[in-house]
Amino acid sequence: MTENNQFKPLAPLGYEIRSSDESAEEGYTSMLKSRQHDHRRRAIICFGCCSAGILISAVLITVLMLTVLRVKDPEINMNRITIPQILLNAAVPSTINIVAQFAVKNPNIATFKYANSTTLLYYHGVIVGEAHIPSGQAKAQRTHNMTMSIDVITARFLADSKFLNEIAGGTLTVSSYTSLSGRVKIIKIIKKHVDVKMNCTITANITSQGIVDQKCEKKVSL
Template sequence: MNGITVTKLELINGTTPKLGSKVTVRAHVSVKNPNIASFKYRNTTTTLYYYGKVVGDARGHAGRAKPHRTVRMNITIDIIMDRLLASPNLVADASSGTLTMSSYSRIGGRINVLNIIKRHVTVKMNCSMTVDIFSQAIQAQKWKRKVDL
């Protein structure tokens, strides 16, 4: 994850999001394909969690990752503010200026090695990140991935 941009965020007293407002997060993501096989993937799904509760989801478009190349994409996540505001941890996190969130992405597709070997593949990624609310910068992030052939 290269960075995020938060749009349409309305704050009360500069710290707490306004009830009923819609928040959109645009994540700038780079995915490197270090393999010798190209990976043609279908539409992707990403779910955003805050303290284990689903607060947003996104859909990504289908595409292709060429061998030894990096694919850059923008993912737009719509956050369900009522769920986020229902968390008892939000006020403390907002006061500190950081939010710790996690996400789960599932990407299904097919690999192709020289038109000889073709296999279905599912890539699952878990990410935890700490985001600075005011600068919209990622302070820390950890990724785990699993590939099912």
């Protein structure tokens, strides 16, 4: 062996000499996998944000539907009743008019529109009068006052033996039944048909014509 002969070390086991093309391909594959991973991560984040937004919106809509946008029950009350003095005389006509002032309270955030209706007046369970309520509306969160004339059959009052004694005491107790049908429409989306039925017992002072006592039972159908 001469000095010019040089020994070259053997490549270690498991070591593989790769060309520049193979290295470039590996780099591209690694970059592609990284981009796919980032894309999946962004898609998961986007999906989570959308799901959270939908859930929050659903919760807010539900809360609004149960609170602000919930259709509340309108109320009907009689504020005043005017009894003509002729009813207290011995000789009275067959029919007279009792003037009553009613109030329709609308607690909703939208107008309550109601159709034509009637009010029946009772004395000890007997119908003694009837009034017609024209169609109208109670604005949002307002009270609509109206005055109506009730046609009363006087003979039905006088036929009751308790009438003169009650009048002598300075008060008159009557009952009324009112049925009112209407509709509440909120932001052109929520439309509710509302039927309000009110039974009231009213005690009026003969002298002042004011309401001494009033007890009402309400039934509302939506």
